[in-house]
Amino acid sequence: MSTPKAVMAVVALLLLLVSLSARANTTNSSEREWEWEWEWEKIQELHRQVLADWKAGRGKNKRSEVETRRVFAEWKAVHGKKYTSAREEERRYAAFKDFLRQIDLHEAAFGANSVFTINGPFSDLTDEESRALTESYLFDPYQESEDQDVISCYR
Numbered sequence: 001m002s003t004p005k006a007v008m009a010v011v012a013l014l015l016l017l018v019s020l021s022a023r024a025n026t027t028n029s030s031e032r033e034w035e036w037e038w039e040w041e042k043i044q045e046l047h048r049q050v051l052a053d054w055k056a057g058r059g060k061n062k063r064s065e066v067e068t069r070r071v072f073a074e075w076k077a078v079h080g081k082k083y084t085s086a087r088e089e090e091r092r093y094a095a096f097k098d099f100l101r102q103i104d105l106h107e108a109a110f111g112a113n114s115v116f117t118i119n120g121p122f123s124d125l126t127d128e129e130s131r132a133l134t135e136s137y138l139f140d141p142y143q144e145s146e147d148q149d150v151i152s153c154y155r
Helices: 003-026 029-055 065-079 086-110 127-134
Strands: none
Touching: 029 086, 065 086
């Protein structure tokens, strides 16, 4: 979905939300519930489409390599990140760069004040590590990696 289409979709959804709010006083509660569920499904579908576009590589990088490296260096300083090897730093940079690209695409579709724009201390985690944390699996950042050259940055 291109950025103008995504913006128009968000505007249409917001207009629909306003009209649903206006009708809230004139409809019964089960009808209101159905309308909100329908609206929520539409928002989720748009979000899935934005993420699918990003994963398919259709999201253009807004940042140059130099700017991305600068942002990464600033982010490392803010969060006190130090890596044990150049290889580990490059691996973490690649994860960070993907995360920034996802944020840029999300902001293009949903606006800069989107809740997804959080760029915190876990922005250098791989998808697998993020899933392990968010899905409440036990993830031990101190455990040795199978690849002995890639040691966790959290030591």
